[in-house]
Amino acid sequence: MWAQLGGLFAVATPARAREATRELPTVDDDGATLDLAARLAPAACSSDLLLRELPRAADPDHFCELLLASAFTREGRTEPRLRNCMSFPCWSGSPP
Numbered sequence: 001m002w003a004q005l006g007g008l009f010a011v012a013t014p015a016r017a018r019e020a021t022r023e024l025p026t027v028d029d030d031g032a033t034l035d036l037a038a039r040l041a042p043a044a045c046s047s048d049l050l051l052r053e054l055p056r057a058a059d060p061d062h063f064c065e066l067l068l069a070s071a072f073t074r075e076g077r078t079e080p081r082l083r084n085c086m087s088f089p090c091w092s093g094s095p096p
Contacts, residue, residue: 017044028058038066047071
């Protein structure tokens with residue numbers, strides 16, 4: 001099923017790609033939807049937009065690895081600019 005969706009997203013407009021990139025990471029699955037979002041993000045999303053979406057991600061670590069890191073690389077950024085907060089949101093679980 002995800003392979004079929006991936007084919008549909010290949011021809012998505014930038015606006016639809018941006019919308020999908022915002023919604024797909026919220027799905028809690030085996031990571032397939034996040035992989036699709038990573039394929040769409042380069043054409044649709046800036047690192048600033050992805051930083052705003054980070055708290056909604058079902059798997060924040062995988063989100064950072066697949067989407068945020070590649071956006072930072074693409075834009076030549078080396079650190080995030082956090083607005084209206086002191087640090088990245090805290091997630092349940094123990095620290096590394």
